[in-house]
Amino acid sequence: MDIKDILERLSRGELEASQAELLIKKKPFTDLGYATIDDQRWIRNGVSEVIYAEGKSTEQIAGIIDRMKENGQNNILITRLSEEKALAVRDRKADKIKDFQYFADGRTAVIGDFAPADGIGKITVVTAGTSDIPVAKEAVITAKFLGNEVMEIYDVGVSGLHRLLARADDLMSSKVVITIAGMEGALASVIGGLVSCPVIAVPTSIGYGASFNGLAALLSMLNSCANGISVVNIDNGYGAAYQASLINHIR
Amino acid sequence: MDIKDILERLSRGELEASQAELLIKKKPFTDLGYATIDDQRWIRNGVSEVIYAEGKSTEQIAGIIDRMKENGQNNILITRLSEEKALAVRDRKADKIKDFQYFADGRTAVIGDFAPADGIGKITVVTAGTSDIPVAKEAVITAKFLGNEVMEIYDVGVSGLHRLLARADDLMSSKVVITIAGMEGALASVIGGLVSCPVIAVPTSIGYGASFNGLAALLSMLNSCANGISVVNIDNGYGAAYQASLINHIR
């Protein structure tokens, strides 16, 4: 927050007290009634606000996109977007959004460009099974959108260790590893023991019975005996990639 | 209960014992077979019985409305009413109910008039996200029906504090704040620290994975480190507004 700048302008008489107060409080967001858009997040956090589409109507999503574009934000990431809504948004905004890309396997859309890959190194996204790939794709698209080189390694669960060990070099040369697994989530611990970079573990809701929709994998990952592992919410590929990107862009 | 009045009339010989017994026991409700309508709730609690539509058939809802109208209750609130049922009830009662209003976003209907806003001050309804708005709308309509001025502030979750702080004056000038949030429910604690009026927290089922359908927000709110907060059931906008109205009408 540039509160100091505002205060200095105030002390130089360039602003009145009431104006300064207004600036401090009112400036950085837009109230659409149904949504309060954080127009300055890119200043504070380095990344524009991302649209989480779940529970929002097509109208609301389109309205937010409009406001973002008006605010000069041309590259927009939309997560948890169903195919049906994606088509509706695209149609409605056809004149304005010429660059709308939808990735059905990750239920994610990108408007505008992916940022150039300017991180320290690569982020590796690993899944235990084939069924975990949709969560992985959300992570992959997010990481690329945020300007990272991404490597994908799928279906290397611990019941066939050699599949995983064969990729040891790829894993060891990563700057961050995102480990995605459902069922018992053991992959996080095994990878945590192999690499010396941070591991972000994503439990998935893949499984049945006593997996309790991802609870088993979540608890497993939280209790990992390996070092360097932290965990995000079940199926939260986006969140893992966001943090991985922060790490990969650390200065 | 006016038991004393009945007893005094009994002692003056204006009533027989068996009649008095009947009055004490039988008077205040109507048994429709499938529903026992509390005809005197407005005497005891100051508010007429509200119809909770979930799990009731169109016939049952219509029957209860009829009975309430016969009993002289012209202003009726119906909550958890699906659009489909709302249409069916409206059609069926078309001749009788000229003043049926349905609010789809809050799944709530009002027959008759909203009470005049005669509370001490205003009730402010705040949500953390856009997806929490349906629960907020149930609260807003309920609070208005019960005679309260209502202010609505939406999508000011704690991840962008300035959005919330910009509304600090609105919050601080409220008599009661209803805080509605899913996911981690942190909004309740932050608002609790800002205001000096009672805060009623409503966890919502918005979220996924480890939100466990609102459990995370519920536990978060129950454990708030801020003072002056109490909690109602997940998604219970109605209940929060009802208590807020009681507080706002305290004498």
Added chain:
Amino acid sequence: MDIKDILERLSRGELEASQAELLIKKKPFTDLGYATIDDQRWIRNGVSEVIYAEGKSTEQIAGIIDRMKENGQNNILITRLSEEKALAVRDRKADKIKDFQYFADGRTAVIGDFAPADGIGKITVVTAGTSDIPVAKEAVITAKFLGNEVMEIYDVGVSGLHRLLARADDLMSSKVVITIAGMEGALASVIGGLVSCPVIAVPTSIGYGASFNGLAALLSMLNSCANGISVVNIDNGYGAAYQASLINHIR
């Protein structure tokens, strides 16, 4: 927050920008290293910071008391204070604290005076059983400390309804009712149906087996079919009384 005053003084040249910034940010609390005392809470919220003693050492509690006294706060409430720690704090501060009162049944201490009872009416604290009394006492002392008239009604659980109904007049003449119950927590719903004032329900950890340390009562209260009820954390007599006092002092 008197931010506007500070800004006006800044614009009149009475303050430099850096000083104003300092005032805005640094003024309202004291950092003791282990605790950051909110010196202006009484300005913002109308009530001084309360010391929650659980997990704090005798030294820490004594240090916080010292700081509060230096800051001009002479009336202090300490909750969750074991008898052992109470004695240690009293001995250590014997020269300074001449007015330390410890209430063993509510594990609560008060330094200085209880505020005069200047609320709208009385707060009634009701328990379902004898075993719930310690939680009730925490509520009673808190409510009195905050300036409320308090009525206590104990052991009137719903398995003997006449015990409760006999107190109906007391309940109905209350401005707020705090309902405290363990086991199945049914008392909250029954009282909620009897009174027309707000009811704050406190589940207690009393019970065994499937009470799961208060979970049964908590869920029961959250799902109450009666109107006007909200809930606080298990055993949180303090929190219930704090909100009740806010309601009873509403203006």
Added chain:
Amino acid sequence: MDIKDILERLSRGELEASQAELLIKKKPFTDLGYATIDDQRWIRNGVSEVIYAEGKSTEQIAGIIDRMKENGQNNILITRLSEEKALAVRDRKADKIKDFQYFADGRTAVIGDFAPADGIGKITVVTAGTSDIPVAKEAVITAKFLGNEVMEIYDVGVSGLHRLLARADDLMSSKVVITIAGMEGALASVIGGLVSCPVIAVPTSIGYGASFNGLAALLSMLNSCANGISVVNIDNGYGAAYQASLINHIR
């Protein structure tokens, strides 16, 4: 088991050892491949086997009915039977089943006759709300099928105590009370305090949010502070009625 009779016939030479073994082991049931029908339950337990239709195909249900009829059991109770399956079974067996009655509100069917009401007294089925009636109906039909007089009292939840108290005489004159409630399930405790007969409590899955599909009511009922209450599974109207019938026929 008439094992002694078989053994005596064996010792009198009326049976060979291998035959006796067969009789002891093989006689009392029929193996249909997909179901092992307990042909002698009516001898051991006084009641014929009841068909629990959930998870059984129309073919399986029809096959079991056939076998029961062949075995001389003409009065058959079928629970958890969807309307769709009921129609299919009725059509398929149209020639054989002339006396098939389906009760949609309790999802229960009866083939043949209800037993005459020969219990000690009446069983009273009480619900807290209108939405609990389907579970109540399962109980009512079961109790009648098993030969009991049944009284039904619906929608008398504890938030309007006078509705319940007005039925106190009906409750007090019952031999067994089946109390059915969702949400917080407080009705069981209140009734338990009013009556001096056994109370069987049935939690229902009615509610939302922190009712967790009946868990709140279940825990509430298990922790009841009233005496004389026991509990069956969530929504298990059948099980409550079965035990109530046993009690009402005790000799």
Added chain:
Amino acid sequence: MDIKDILERLSRGELEASQAELLIKKKPFTDLGYATIDDQRWIRNGVSEVIYAEGKSTEQIAGIIDRMKENGQNNILITRLSEEKALAVRDRKADKIKDFQYFADGRTAVIGDFAPADGIGKITVVTAGTSDIPVAKEAVITAKFLGNEVMEIYDVGVSGLHRLLARADDLMSSKVVITIAGMEGALASVIGGLVSCPVIAVPTSIGYGASFNGLAALLSMLNSCANGISVVNIDNGYGAAYQASLINHIR
């Protein structure tokens, strides 16, 4: 409640209205401050109030005993009474209580006499293991106190079926069976299939690991595939015996 009598006396002028009101409301209990004793429970429910000692101080227990004795109740049951408290109560009341018996294995005390066994038949208390005996003893003493013949069968868990089958005659000749089991609680289902009388199942907290302090046995019993079973709280031997006694004394 003899409300009708009171009303009739009122209509005959034998009582004034205010007196009648007092009688109706105030008569049936004594308020000791910390406990509200239900002096008329024996009239309403046929059994005097029982003292649940957990969470009550020695002073409170002694005070309640005094009041009960003054009220003419000479036979008193005290449950959940630790040996230490039992000794303290006995010493304190030595002059008054000449007939105090403490049963350490069931943590239960009886003052005065056990009622004569005047039930319909016998109540059988069965445990799966030796470790379940303390819960069984609470049930046995309660049942005898309430006037029942009791048979005890211990350590006949389902892993050695012949132990159980050997007692089949004893079980089948019971009027009520109380089945007490920890671990997996399977005993209830097996006994439920053997007998044709009501079975009351008591899960115990015996076990370790995934027994989760009795949760496994509780869920198992609630889901029993056998008919005629209802369940009480974990370790609640008293509650099972109370209901069993009601059943055994049904008229």
Added chain:
Amino acid sequence: MDIKDILERLSRGELEASQAELLIKKKPFTDLGYATIDDQRWIRNGVSEVIYAEGKSTEQIAGIIDRMKENGQNNILITRLSEEKALAVRDRKADKIKDFQYFADGRTAVIGDFAPADGIGKITVVTAGTSDIPVAKEAVITAKFLGNEVMEIYDVGVSGLHRLLARADDLMSSKVVITIAGMEGALASVIGGLVSCPVIAVPTSIGYGASFNGLAALLSMLNSCANGISVVNIDNGYGAAYQASLINHIR
């Protein structure tokens, strides 16, 4: 792993170090992008990789089958395969898969031949109810595919013990018993007490209310008081059969 062979060839100069490294790491699996097929599992574990179809698209399943066939694996087991997908796979591969068999009741398909039954003895699959049969069928087909003689005994739950005892000889002559039960899962303990061979218990999600989708049966089986029992995931007929086959083929 034939690592030693590779190393020996390396030391004899038949391989270069980089080649050896490649062989060790890369050889035993195929990376299809979406799946990493373990081509050597049959060498290491004695059984080819099985296709778990849940969460895989028709294309993915077909691709994996192709690769397995190319790798010389002609007998393939596919589990958790919906009828819809089964038809799609069969159609798509019509030219290649001449020997595709789909078993709808167990949602399982087999390509090629069942292995000859060459185990030590027979595996017996027992269910408590008719509704548990689909899980049983998954186990039966798996066990047969892996080369075992299988006996099926259905609907012999513990509420009718004689049904079970009549099959005692069949059970006692088994080498492994797979016990499948929902609801309270008591069957495992009773069978565990009858037989002297290993029992593998499979809880099923059959039931309602407090069965919590198989949790009750799972906990029950884990806490079994009988010896020789271990447990697999809820509804995991495949897993039980796999381990049973290992036991039945032990050498």
Added chain:
Amino acid sequence: MDIKDILERLSRGELEASQAELLIKKKPFTDLGYATIDDQRWIRNGVSEVIYAEGKSTEQIAGIIDRMKENGQNNILITRLSEEKALAVRDRKADKIKDFQYFADGRTAVIGDFAPADGIGKITVVTAGTSDIPVAKEAVITAKFLGNEVMEIYDVGVSGLHRLLARADDLMSSKVVITIAGMEGALASVIGGLVSCPVIAVPTSIGYGASFNGLAALLSMLNSCANGISVVNIDNGYGAAYQASLINHIR
């Protein structure tokens, strides 16, 4: 059960019917009042009854030992025996028990001899950490008592895979592997992928926080993606060893 023998003797007139009935029902156990000892378990299950000491008094344990010895059972295993009780039992029985061995690290005692190791091969007991060793020791002593060769491998958790892989030969040459792990329990899956013999997984209560006393490891193991794994109760080293011994002695 040798019921056929008894029946044949009956049919030959060597027994009367009442005697036969007695034999069938009464013979195979001893009722000590507090315990019903299964005297014929060794006939039925091949292993004598084992004493589970938890929740049994010293007197009860000693009484059971006496009875077993009288019954000719000289080799006795006692599990969950605290050191204190072990000393008390040893002292009390000093004259009779000359061969009492107590293993403090596994809280297990053996009276008499370990059976000769006559299994098919060896059972390997593996732990993830040092803290899991007490559970492992219970398994080791049980397996040896039951006549098995046992190999112990400790502290080879998956965070350091090479520690585990170095023991691959030992694991692969086992007939059964017992895998014991707390925290996230991933060891079971990794071992399951390495070996082709049955794996019995034992979750332990080792860990803190979200391990929830072993729940995390339990769920992890139940959801293992590897084949051939089954699970026993948390900390149940005895149960795992018992089943492992059955497998290792299969004929």
Added chain:
Amino acid sequence: MDIKDILERLSRGELEASQAELLIKKKPFTDLGYATIDDQRWIRNGVSEVIYAEGKSTEQIAGIIDRMKENGQNNILITRLSEEKALAVRDRKADKIKDFQYFADGRTAVIGDFAPADGIGKITVVTAGTSDIPVAKEAVITAKFLGNEVMEIYDVGVSGLHRLLARADDLMSSKVVITIAGMEGALASVIGGLVSCPVIAVPTSIGYGASFNGLAALLSMLNSCANGISVVNIDNGYGAAYQASLINHIR
């Protein structure tokens, strides 16, 4: 792993195949019987193995220290070490360990030197309350041991936002923030919204009632609406610091 080096030496004939196999498998750890020490972790992961003291005896801890020292590892971190064990270890090793430092508030010991602070920037450790400080101290000591500059900010929970905002500059200039909070854990979300670096959230077991030993805070943090947050196990200060150090040393 230097497997390639070994292979190259093998191909040059400097090693035999069997020796190479041994080296690959056996070299990198020491088996002490009760512990398998990973002697090469510092090569693979950059950090030596850390001793987790919980559940290890004094003898075991001392033995592991000895082995590490012999292996040339002079700087050792020991976590979860009680004061009692710390003293015992120090006494026992007095001759060898001249540089043993014990930090009671974090239950952590360091042998040897803290690494020089050579990270990219500083790690900031923030707590919501005073009671969370012990977990914070574990994180602080770990981070310093691993060579990081650490800033500590305590007791700045969200109920007094200005306390937190006053430290905004400190937070914004951090490279990683470790956020430690019990109760409702809202601090993580608020900080996540303020900073643009990775936030690692540590839920603590501080709280009571519905905090369920940290579950509320854990779920809250997993569901955070802010970006850039990941979570470790309840009370796992060590794990958070370890990952933070990896991030702060990324290259």
